[in-house]
Amino acid sequence: MKALSLRADYAWDVFSGDKTVEYRSWPTKYRGDLLICATAQKIPETIPGHAIVVVRVKDVKKLGDRQYAWQLDNVRVIEPFPVKGRQRLFNVDDSLIKYHPEIDDENHPSDAAVEAFIDKYLAPLMY
Structure with a gap:
């Protein structure tokens, strides 16, 4: 799967659904599933150096000279796993991605299901 590294706090915002646009200085023709990976920079209350969520690149709009809005x-929840980030788009083996559709927003998960996922997969990795 194609992957993109973001600062850990921005990756977390994508995970939570608060960030739906990623601004880049370069465009891509790629559309489809994209694995969001947090860079290794340690930012409190994030999971640095891990892949944390899969999203879809729906479109890329040119905003100006060297300004693009992806x-x-x-948003699809996965079990976080370590990834060494890279610049630009890079590939990650699909077999490493384990989805948890029962807690995706469109399935309206219970608070208990979300808390159990956080306790099991996210909290132990948080910086």
Whole structure:
């Protein structure tokens, strides 16, 4: 799967659904699933150096000279796993990605299900 490294706090914002646009100085023709990976920079209350969520690149709009807005949607929760980030788009083996559709927003998960996922997969990795 294609992957993109973001600062850990921005990756967390994508995970939570608060960030639906990623601004880049370069465009891509790629549309489809994109694995969001947090860089190794240690930022409190994030999971640095891990892949944390899969989204879809819906579109890329040119905003100006060397300014592009990547429109992201279809957030899907995965079990975080370590990834060494790279610049630009890079590939990650699909077999490493383990989805948890029962806690995706469109399935309206219970608070208990979300808390159990956080306790099991996210909290132990948080910086």
